[in-house]
Amino acid sequence: MKIASVTLHPIAIADPPLRSSYGLHAPFALRTIVELKTDDGITGVSETYGGDVPLAALQAVSQRVVGMDPFQLAGLFEDLTARAAPAGESVPGGRSQTFLVPGENPLDLNTRTFAAIEIACLDIIGKAVNRPVCDVIGGRVRDEVSFSAYLFYKHGGGGGVGTDKREDEYGEVLSAPATVREAKQMIARYGFREIKLKGGVLEPDEEIESIRQLRQEFGPNVPLRIDPNCAWSVDTSVRVGEELREELSNGGYLEDPCPELEGMGEVRRRLLAQGITTAFGSNVAVTSFPDLPKAKQLDAVQIVLSDPHYWGGMRQVQLLSHFCGVMGMGHSMHSNSHLGVSMMAMTHVAAACPNLTYACDTHYPWQTEQDEVVVGGRIKFHNGAVRIPDKPGLGVELDYDQVARGRERYNAIPYRKRDDTAEMRAHVDPNWERVLPRW
């Protein structure tokens, strides 16, 4: 069994006007659907970041992939990562992606490219051996994976533009009461049992109030998290930690409150000195294995949010999860705007990580049926969890009509790169800049 062809489908999917410290989501998010076919007729699929850079990287590796045995993944990883993390490459803020939106960090370009190939190869292997992917990579430790209600502050109006506009079921959410309303709607629909709020958008006091009202509404058995994506100074982070010491306990955490590991380590020390043990999660200060020893040494991060898309695929996430367990750290999962192929990749790897200690993130509720590319429509949640399907591989097949529509949308829009700053300037504030820390 060899890989006979690589087909790349650049698509665009509607995305609502969600806010974060990076700025504003564009009306369409970019994704790439990767389709590998073997010489014996098996098709494997994956989904990854979209736009010119990811697409070019995947095109560049296609020659290496055609003719490859899909089992020979470690060799491909070595080939790709030997070229990764070039010493000379300059990234503002160092190795971390503090100043970069996920999917745009040049230092993890090659692990992203590998991941897209690996996941499609694992889909092939699963189909070849008639087993779900979670069982191909070591075996499941759970049959379903819990996700969080991922709340965003947002402007009114759904994703898309013009005749390709989506409905907006949540409306404008720019206050604490609106956040509670959004949470109630999302939980009623999907059954989530944990909540994460994307912060770094409103004044810290309004975000603190949002968390307090969420706790009041849902009680102490629904864990709460807030993620301002480094928008706060060390002092502000300490103040939020103090104010929310109760609300972020019981399975909650504070995620990337301020820039860089040193800052988070200082916040941690100052909170611990007051007896506040709130855990810190990260998918900004920690985005690669070399970040981990320092994160541990500084006690800056207690929970790593992995992501198969940029950590280098499913097996790298398993390695990360295990590493975290040995070091006494927790493990959960980050996401970006995505469709059902990514949803299932995240679910399969999460099912095969013994040390998964929190419900995973997913943007999936923010996408719509109209954009889904998997046969049978959107992946279903049951009480906030996604079940491992009783099907081989990832358990999804491409709906090629839907892929074609995604590609039409991609062709119809001008942008080829996520740029939340440009959107912010175009629609909210022409002078907007990403300032870290903002508060």
Add this chain to the structure above:
Amino acid sequence: MKIASVTLHPIAIADPPLRSSYGLHAPFALRTIVELKTDDGITGVSETYGGDVPLAALQAVSQRVVGMDPFQLAGLFEDLTARAAPAGESVPGGRSQTFLVPGENPLDLNTRTFAAIEIACLDIIGKAVNRPVCDVIGGRVRDEVSFSAYLFYKHGGGGGVGTDKREDEYGEVLSAPATVREAKQMIARYGFREIKLKGGVLEPDEEIESIRQLRQEFGPNVPLRIDPNCAWSVDTSVRVGEELREELSNGGYLEDPCPELEGMGEVRRRLLAQGITTAFGSNVAVTSFPDLPKAKQLDAVQIVLSDPHYWGGMRQVQLLSHFCGVMGMGHSMHSNSHLGVSMMAMTHVAAACPNLTYACDTHYPWQTEQDEVVVGGRIKFHNGAVRIPDKPGLGVELDYDQVARGRERYNAIPYRKRDDTAEMRAHVDPNWERVLPRW
């Protein structure tokens, strides 16, 4: 595909009178060959420690294994290790196996049991998908794995007893010149390019002299290691480190010179203070994941010698190897007296570990063709390396006549547990005791 039957073959294999700080090897080593058959007729094999305790543990888990999907390994691991490391279990010297021969540490009984099942399941999976095991677990990063010439001080006479006595190609080796002779013989026969000497047997000055003469004979391009299995005090370890500062450089290391991580950490500090950077390996002070953070914190160990047999199988060794890489530690592999099934399990997992930084240990040259249980006879070395065969699974099949002979030997001998102290008392010194540190 389900596992339909578990067959356990307790066997005994001749072992020469090798010495270590544990005492003297008995004339026969005990092994267990594990054979799993699936309902669709595939047979998977593995090899592990022998005697009553390993056998009883494997018998106890057989009920759990029959009916299992061989892909569902993580669930079995969780079931077994949840019962492992019971807090109340008392082990002299704490968690480490300083005072226990490998395979006899009650705290890793369950990871040993799991490993034997996992490796046989991976052999099944490899056969089912027509791929070598190294490719089933992520893909090879090398097509052959290098092993060391594993030198022992020894008494004259081969393994076995009476009519079942083996020839002794190496004779008595209880001096530095005899060690060089042993090394030359072994390298001429197998082509090894690195050398490890099991120490802790003669006076430290004679062992230092052995290393010096090995360096003189083979030159600086053949890395040298010495492993006294904790026989030395901190002071003696420092002295040996000083005396062999040149000889143990260039890819060499000093392995478990003294008991416990604290001791090794102190030796390390005292040597570093003199600018001596000799790396320390360990498979005694570090035998499980919980040992690693402390080993790193104390800088007591720079190279972990894994072993799929007691670390919990192939995937746990991959996790360990990767962990070591992230923490800036090297990784090599430990062995015990074994046959070709273990040889291939070690080779496959080593081929699938990117962070394998030294030639692996193997006792294999100390066993003989007469005891081998794999079809076609003993595994071949090419320039000190074993190649991944172009066959599915581990690439070996059982020779049932040879297995039956091994079982006859097992039935003919009285002992059911490795006891190097008893052998030492019976054949060398009736008053011998294992004293740590001895020098």
